[in-house]
Amino acid sequence: MPLTRWLRSSAALYALPLMGVYLMFPLTGELPNLDDNWPGATVLATAATVMAVTPVCAAVAAWEGTRLRQGGVFRATGVRSPITVLAWSAAPVAGAAVLGMVTAFAVVTAEMPGVPGGPDLLILATALLVMAAWTMAGMAAGRYLPPAVGIPLLLVGTWLWFAYPSALEPLWLRHLTGMNLAACCATGEVFDRRALAAQSLLAVSIAVAAYLGWASARRSATRTGAIVLVPALGLGLAAFTVRDLGPEAGRPRAGGLVCTVRQGIEVCVWRERRSRLAATAAIVAPAAKRISVAGGVAMPRRITEGAADGAGTWNVVAGRDSTSDDIVFSLVTGLLPAGPPRCAGTGSPAWDIAYVPVTVWLAERAGVSKNVLATKAGPEAVAVVKGVLALPQAQQRRWFRHNLAALRRCDLSPVGIPAS
DSSP: OOHHHHHHTOHHHHHHHHHHHHHHHHHHHHGGGOOSSHHHHHHHHHHHHHHHHHHHHHHHHHHHHHHHHHTTTTTSOOSSOHHHHHHHHHHHHHHHHHHHHHHHHHHHHTTOTTOOSOOOHHHHHHHHHHHHHHHHHHHHHHHHSOHHHHHHHHHHHHHHHHHSGGGSSSGGGGGSSSOOTTTSOOTTEEEOHHHHHHHHHHHHHHHHHHHHHHHOOOOOHHHHHHHHHHHHHHHHHHHHHTTTOOSOOEEEOOOOEEEEEETTEEEEEEGGGGGGHHHHHHHHHHHHHHHHHHHTOOOOSEEESSOOOSSSEEEOOOOTTOOHHHHHHHHHHHHSOSSOOOOTTTOOHHHHHHHHHHHHHHHHHHTOOHHHHHHHHOHHHHHHHHHHHTSOHHHHHHHHHHHHHHHHOSSOOOSSOOOO
16 A cells, blocks of 8 residues: 555644644643753653543544444454554554654743753653553554444543542552653652653553563463553552652652852752852852841851752752842751641641741841732731831841741740731
């Protein structure tokens, strides 16, 4: 068959517009949340493609499987091997999937000018494997099910599999689908490879079972058992692999910092933000001195976007859209407790009362403008702190230190802050 006629005969060609339109919804909807790192960009491109393209590919593959069955391919004397027949029938579907992936990466790449590195190949390979597995499942379904059943079953069922586990428990379930949207990654994170391993295990098991069902219609206990047990085993191994993961697949990044020294303080940012290192250092070094004087805390030796202990090492975030006020505010919040203490049976009422005013006072003393503080914390908190700022410096420091301790303990009540 001539190549052009072969392509025109595939339903994948006519499904391409549907794939393209649907792909733009998850892709462009998440672009504003894209951070300046390639793992996050890869997750966005692959997850959007898996979500938008795979259900259509599975449904188209079901149609192609039905065409082969109705054309008597499986009843005729075999000239080509089953794998050859499968490859020629599924190739246009695979081409449509790859075209969708290329489109997604073209869109996200336009949002990554100057960001070093490139797509995460393991995330990309896993997504392609997931798409191939469900395409194979569609081919198998098309051999045995009528089009009125097989096509909507694959289209809707596959979409539900990608869409719904992200809102369900147990949490490990959401790491099995291959649709990783919102699971990772900020620039300070890396993708947990256990999630990729689990997705690959399940995808391979689905593909193997689907091929066993597609390649031969001969009924045997061994073949039927394999078709049932292989995906069950894959699901079990995949679930075991991600049993300890939380709702997200990101984990803290361990390396990749670039550093400089400013006013005796080492300042470090992620290598993707190398171009902002000098400006960040010029902002945070004097802000750290103001915090030290106002709060009576020791100057840090290091200010970093990486791991920090809040004592000799302070944390900062210098995102690509961060203003100088945003950077200083992140420095302030990095010094405060990340959450309330665990107070047996009582909770931590001091946290609800004191956290925002303490943050606002420290940020104001660090140099954040009042307009920004009003936007971030609300005018009520700014009004509370205004009264504190009218006190002598020594009293302000005592106010801060007492309320900071109240945030960390269960036996202290905040002072100088009216309960709401």
